[in-house]
Amino acid sequence: MHPRAAEFREQARDRYGFEPDVQEFPDGTKTAADAAAAVGCEVAQIASSIVVDTDDGLAVVVTSGANRVDMAAVAAELGVESAEMADADRINETVGWSIGGVPPFCHANDVPVLLDETLLDHERVWAAAGTPEAVFPLSPAELRELSGGRPTDVAV
Numbered sequence: 001m002h003p004r005a006a007e008f009r010e011q012a013r014d015r016y017g018f019e020p021d022v023q024e025f026p027d028g029t030k031t032a033a034d035a036a037a038a039v040g041c042e043v044a045q046i047a048s049s050i051v052v053d054t055d056d057g058l059a060v061v062v063t064s065g066a067n068r069v070d071m072a073a074v075a076a077e078l079g080v081e082s083a084e085m086a087d088a089d090r091i092n093e094t095v096g097w098s099i100g101g102v103p104p105f106c107h108a109n110d111v112p113v114l115l116d117e118t119l120l121d122h123e124r125v126w127a128a129a130g131t132p133e134a135v136f137p138l139s140p141a142e143l144r145e146l147s148g149g150r151p152t153d154v155a156v
Helices: 003-016 032-039 071-078 089-094 118-120 141-147
Strands: 048-054 057-064 083-084 113-116 127-129 132-137 151-152
Touching: 003 118, 003 141, 032 048, 032 127, 032 132, 048 089, 057 071, 057 089, 057 118, 057 141, 071 083, 071 113, 083 118, 113 118, 113 141, 118 141, 118 151, 127 141, 132 141
Parallel strands: 048 127, 057 113, 113 151
Antiparallel strands: 048 057, 048 083, 127 132
């Protein structure tokens, strides 16, 4: 197992008492379509963590792979003037993970988390586990509880 995926698994266990079933795919799961094909699920079941930069700091938006993030809706939900994609270095520095591998929880710093409410319609969703090649399944209830995310309409 990749060291970063192992680190995520250990953090999830130590911080939340959650044992993720991390699965790695050498061909990668960089896009939602790639991840869905690798695990054999619908693209809508991929929980993609998108880190956004606002005038109040970074936030994580966990969206369905079938949707795109509506930045104006994110800004409104967070009560800020604007939201945009965050810079890769700032993402790594603030949440502790690199783009493509950001999990929905186990962040290095406390950041607000918003959940695309359409993810709650599935029995199981799949999220990044620390690298672009690693994912893990969980229920929407677990996603909500572990991430502390607030379900909202953030999809375009």
